[in-house]
Amino acid sequence: MYAFTYHKAESVADAAAKVASADDGVLMAGGMTLLPTMKQRLAQPSDVVDLGGVASLAGISVTAETVSIGAMTTHDAVANSAEVKQAIPALASLASSIGDPMVRNRGTIGGSIANNDPAADYPGAVLGLGATVVTDKRSIPGDDFFQGMFETALEPGEIIQRIDFPIPKKAAYVKFPNPASRYAIVGVMAAETASGVRVAVTGAGPCAFRETAMETALAGNFSPSALDGVTVSPDGLNADIHASAVYRAHLIGVMAKRAVAACG
Amino acid sequence: MATVSMTINGKQVTGDVEGRTLLVDFLREDQRLTGTHVGCDTSQCGACTVHVDGKAVKSCTMLALQADGAAVTTIEGLADGDVLHPMQEAFREHHGLQCGFCTPGMIMSATALAARNAAPTEADVRHHLEGNLCRCTGYHNIVKAVMAGARAMQA
């Protein structure tokens, strides 16, 4: 790692001020992506501002319509929250499929979606459940948040405070993990929500996207067989040594059916 | 340099570290607690697993300064003098180790599982150990050891 100055933020405003006043400051949440990147000497921030002490950013609150998850809430907290399991079991199960127990004890939802790794799981939930990302400056609809590989709608220094998930009628997330890294090669969140059916795919493209043909097919008949005729084009999908674009396209179909089946 | 203080295995310690000093380096190099190992540089092998405020974490992916004020438990803190912790005893009894390099991380990860799940099944254990790599044992005896150790911890 290159040298940097470490700061512990007291509050969201303090964090924003510290990042703003640094030459090249960066926020740190769980550090599960940031620190490995810095250890590989792939990032060289001048200052690291740790959000770990900002209590207001962590926590889960649930109303009749919405599950709100603070940015600093760990994957483990989401996976094991009785309230989340009750309101949106798909979200708890998604969180429990991220990384391993040690990663889940540190990694956060805010860090995950701010980072927007193409193979990350949470973007599938934000998009698939039609969530809203609430920052220190504004509210960003999930549909507008993910803009490309590692690119989001966040402006420099903008801090995610929480993510609001509308509670769906039913939803399920099914993931086909990369055999080596266990990130998603393809992850599909299928949901029946108040505003209609949503099918979001992560892992397969530069960032999470909605599979509208599937949403249309499921709108009239929310069952796996409704997807029988729907084919997914491999154009533009990721390809690497673990999976070709054609294989990923096929897996989107398989995972989508399994997700719909799992919705019950 | 900044000053960091934490409790390690029940003992209060203070040290001067750089911002970039990892917790694992603070443990191994400053505190000479070399039971915590480093097996990778991509946060995947789990050889460095310790407990911070009761939670299992990868000490290679945490800054020492992030643990300021925390209670840290390392493999050196498990046994009561020369009396082994039940999980350590289970690893010995069930031959859950060969070269021993992954073992401290395995045991720290296993005790975290046992704290949450008193009677884990084989599938629970295999799933839980997703973040701990072992190249020697084929995991067979590690799984047996963790199941037995978790049960022994309740006794």
Add this chain to the structure above:
Amino acid sequence: MPRDDGIGASVRRKEDFRFVTGRGTYTDDINRYGQTYAAFARSPYAHARIDGIDTAAAQAVAGVVAVFTGDDLAAAGVNGLPCGWQIHSKNGEPMAEPGHPPLAQGKARYVGDAVAVVIAETRAAAKAGAEALEIAYTPLAAVASIRAAKAAGAAVFDDIPSNNCYDWELGDRADIDAAIAAAPQTVTLSLVNNRLVPNAMEPRSAIGDYDTATGEHTLFTTSQNPHVIRLLMGAFVLGIPEHKLRVVAPDVGGGFGSKIFHYAEEAVVTWAAAKIRRPVKWTSDRSEAFLTDAHGRDHETTVTLAMDNDGKFLALKVITDANMGAYLSTFAPCVPTYLYATLLAGQYTTPKIFAGVNAWFTNTCPVDAYRGAGRPEATYVVERIVEEAARHLNIDPAELRRRNFISPDAFPYQTPVALEYDSGNYAGTLALATKAIDYDGFKARQAASKAAGKLRGIGFSAYIEACGIAPSAVVGSLGARAGLYESGAVRVHPTGSVTFYTGSHSHGQGHETTFAQVIAERLGVSVENVDVVHGDTSKVQFGMGTYGSRSLAVGGSALSKALDKVEAKAKKIAAHLMEASDADVEFKDGVFTVAGTDKSVAFGDVALTAYVPHNFPHDELEPGLEEQAFYDPKNFTYPAGCHICEVEIDPDTGVIEIANFVAADDFGNIVNPMIVEGQVHGGIAQGVGQALMEGCVYGEDGQLVTGSYMDYCLPRADNLPNFKVSTQVTPCPHNPLGVKGCGEAGAIAAPAAVMNAVTDALRSVGVTKPIDMPATPSKVWAALNGA
């Protein structure tokens, strides 16, 4: 009553207390007073000319102590790393053996090739210094694969334009070609034995230290064989005589072959420590390990098996290309030749066998022995083609094997490929394995899987290995530049406790327990009163180390011989104490008695007398009780057995699950069944890893694609099932303990068993085109979909 800590008991390991409490001492745990840290600047190119190295910026980095390049080492008279085995091509020419400077000179030949070293006060400063080096490279065309090596064009070494290291053969090609042409039935397969990265969990580490008072050099290193390193580095690279060079391999976190070899970093830190007169420590990052730990396997093979109409094997022809990487690592040349082609008879009576092997230089990390070394490759070839033959002839694969097994009464059995098998019962282990997996119930299980939309397959691997490496005369005649005996010294202390000094080395195998059990059994002392010392050339007189499943078969035999000597001398002392003739003294359970009398004296009293010789027959005996022995094996040992794997494939995704895995092994006599089972488990895991998950991939440009656990798939706990293992005992007839060795069996047997099961499952839906390892979900899905 047998002892509960003697031979045959599952004694809990003596070494475990320190490991489970975090009190082991691995190389990186050691810190020397005044220690500095080394970081290596490594080539980012697979092949490049080094036009110049400007060290000024690196020297200027705060904390940097020294910078050395290949030219500095050459100027100081440091030689290249030696190769320990010379192969001759079929035309009688010695293999091409290019120099291997510890720091590259003139050219870098693989990504990760060390070009310079920066030594600094801290690890971070050393890394910053290495990054600050200005190295001017001119990238050259890379030879990234065997295919590229064979094609005309780029050469790894200018003076080896063909890239060919050797063109070697065993057997009479014309005779075998004729036998194949005349045979009623033949099957042919093309197979790839995928390149693997060993991945011992402890990364390599080395600390050089120099005592200015005595002129003694010390190297602490992650090695499986410290004496071999002392010999290679001292005599060939640095020119340091043995009495001034101490090599210590303390607790070592796994090796699997990768820590046999003498690596550049060991020589560099040892040399630099003397140069700067301060200790120098280097510890590999995992990313560095992926790039520079010698890789394993990497063969491409075409195999043909000829048979009569009843499936009796008539002839086998094997043509193999092997990748050596950019330089010859310590034992690389013998792996695809003498450790491979000599095993191609397998467990069968195939009368005619030909093997032709070409070894190639490429711009990739050097390739050398990895768990099994040559024998897994041979087993994979033989067992895949036998399974293919069974399907071709429509004969049950178990039955086809039985028809061709060497029968138990045929031993010693001379194979057509040089080896003389000593003992075995192959039908026995096959029967054990088929019973354990309920072979008869397979069809029903397959039907159940089918009903659930899954494909089930079963596959056999009836393997044999040559272990207990090795008779020095034999290996010497085959090109080894070393003998492969072992040494052991038994020191009995005055109170009867024992320290055993062995030249073999434990990096997970549990020597401290197994050897103690052998001593407990023989001398009647408890294992608590026996300590085993290994891994330090200043403590152990000599040794060849641990690899090739040799520790107990060779090191244990040396122990046994030393115990013979101890017992003989102790009997003389006892005879003196009991005023009897030593011919009449008997020794059992730690007590000496005189036949036909009630006289007895305990082992402890004899030990005490040896060291307190107040009333001692000084004319006949020296005081003391300590004996050393060397053992040079008479033959290899031949562990063998049968592994059977059952897989279930999800055709929608191509995901393979190991539904069942059984192993029935014959390791001869077993000292500690618990430890042996553990060795088998670990070997199977590596074999399953090779078959389904692990594959080292280089791009066309020679960049390593699978450079971390993000892309190199190492088996995790939930990838593997519980294994059902059992053993049959056919003792080795030519070593004193009757043991054969167990460390590599799993890695040797498992890949073929798994892949035979996968191809069987694919055939159940008509897919007959074989797929290569690793059988990843994407490959399986593509095979199922004709993609």
